[in-house]
Amino acid sequence: MIALLHTSPVHVPVFDALRDRDHPDVELLHTVRVDLLERAVDEGPDAVAPALVDALVDAVGRGATSVLCTCSTLGAIAEASAVAVGVPVLRVDRPMAAVAAGRRRVAVVAALASTVEPTVALIHEEARARAGQQDGLGPAQGPDVHAVVVDGAWERFLAGDRKGYLDAVAAAVDALGDADVIVLAQASMADAVERTRTPVPVLSSPRSGLQGAVAALRAHQRSPRGSTG
CATH class of the missing domain: 3.40.50 (Rossmann fold)
Structure with missing residues (x-):
């Protein structure tokens, strides 16, 4: 179980x-x-x-x-x-982060600001593991990670507006510029993948x-x- x-x-x-x-x-x-x-x-x-x-x-x-x-x-x-x-x-999100850590430019999309720091830290942790490094032994030669918090998305989620929430996430994903992979920081975002049009791979965690x-x-x-x- x-x-x-x-x-x-x-x-x-x-x-x-x-x-x-x-x-x-x-x-x-x-x-x-x-x-x-x-x-x-x-x-x-x-x-x-x-x-x-x-x-x-x-x-x-x-x-x-x-x-x-x-x-x-x-x-x-x-x-x-x-x-x-x-x-x-x-x-x-650890398996998802392990995949993202192998790419050079990673965009993290979050609906809640408190999710950003843990997600970015996890990607860097997985990058160090991939490079055979340990904490405290110097910077990892890992990805360049930048994060975007989708304005108003979490309020839609809390209000039960699932369609509005997913549409807002998908729009934020499609508006991103340079990235080799896009990470959806929260499990609740997963269905937004089907609403995106970006050619960049979009990862979700569930x-x-x-x-x-x-x-x-x-x-x-x-x-x-x-x-x-």
Whole structure:
């Protein structure tokens, strides 16, 4: 069982559909905590770390053996909680960031400003890993990353205007200039890909993130610790 930590209920049917299509033998346990993102936006992600750990520990207590955090703002905090939680914890945007890290010019599109710094930092982290570097050993010879926050998009999302939200994201993507790849920083943006006209590859996180979580689950099950429960 994979536990998914969401900060919006809109993600539940998206990931259920991806599971049904790609991983029908995997059980998903959804936890929706809108309050965690609201507090993280106001006080910073570190402020919600204890509550986040409690939510994940509860999911593990209900049988989860792997965790996927679908909120990009909280992704780094979630991954850092893996030792306390006791099972693999993956942020949904890591597989996407690993792909983007291999390109020279990366554009990040976000609807929420708090998502920008974690997403950009993750791409640079993956670039260092690709270059065989470690933190503190000098700058990575990685991509040039620039970010755009889509004006008014998050307000549309909060108001339930899904069409307006996706249209605004797609318009922002199509307005971008020089980029080798475009990263949609939030999982809720994924359906905007089909509305874009840009020839530049546009990456979204839900499908690759779930694939990564399933891979982590399989690896955990094969490990001595995982096989003994």
